[in-house]
Amino acid sequence: MQWLMVGLVLFIAAHSTRIVAEGWRAATLERLGEKPWKGLITVVSIAGFALMVIGYSQARLVPVPLWEPPLWTRHLSLLLNLLAFILLSAAYVPRNAIKARIGHPMVAGVKLWALAHLLANGNLADVLLFGSFLLWAVLNFRAARRRDRDNEIRYPQGILLGSFATLAIGVVAWFVFVSWLHLRLIGVSPLGI
Numbered sequence: 001m002q003w004l005m006v007g008l009v010l011f012i013a014a015h016s017t018r019i020v021a022e023g024w025r026a027a028t029l030e031r032l033g034e035k036p037w038k039g040l041i042t043v044v045s046i047a048g049f050a051l052m053v054i055g056y057s058q059a060r061l062v063p064v065p066l067w068e069p070p071l072w073t074r075h076l077s078l079l080l081n082l083l084a085f086i087l088l089s090a091a092y093v094p095r096n097a098i099k100a101r102i103g104h105p106m107v108a109g110v111k112l113w114a115l116a117h118l119l120a121n122g123n124l125a126d127v128l129l130f131g132s133f134l135l136w137a138v139l140n141f142r143a144a145r146r147r148d149r150d151n152e153i154r155y156p157q158g159i160l161l162g163s164f165a166t167l168a169i170g171v172v173a174w175f176v177f178v179s180w181l182h183l184r185l186i187g188v189s190p191l192g193i
Contacts, residue, residue, distance in 0.1 A: 004055025004125060008132045011048030014041050016136065019143045052129070059125035067122040078178065078190060080116035084109040086170030096166040097158030104144045111137040
């Protein structure tokens with residue numbers, strides 16, 4: 001469990017400087033330069049991610065149950081994850097209505113993903129992992145929206161093709177992940193198969 005917590009701290013800290021230390025981030029970015037700063041953040045993120053994977057894998061071997069989620073939470077989790085995949089695709093597909101409206105669809109997708117997994121899983125490691133990501137995503141989304149308002153940032157209006165592509169890519173990616181990749185990468189089938 002300790003590796004999971006260390007990994008979470010490293011990964012989330014690397015992605016939280018704009019939330020908690022915007023001034024320090026800007027000064028460090030200026031002092032180091034963009035490429036060294038991004039390199040440092042990448043190294044810390046990769047180390048944190050690796051430790052999270054190791055720690056979560058170890059914690060799953062000796063689960064500490066906190067509650068038994070009802071069966072319906074699995075169905076709700078599938079739906080929320082579908083929406084999370086659509087939001088994730090909205091972060092990358094240009095000129096879609098979702099990004100135009102939300103501004104930060106990837107962070108919104110992380111919120112839904114974390115919430116979905118919290119609902120469907122009741123072990124301590126799950127609460128630590130998904131609860132941490134949910135808290136981070138809520139704070140990050142709020143900070144990003146505030147920066148957008150302060151800087152009067154407007155996102156390009158979505159067009160039909162971009163919006164349709166966002167939905168199609170999100171649904172296909174979700175289907176592939178749920179029906180095949182989740183079992184192979186995580187070891188659990190969300191469909192219960």
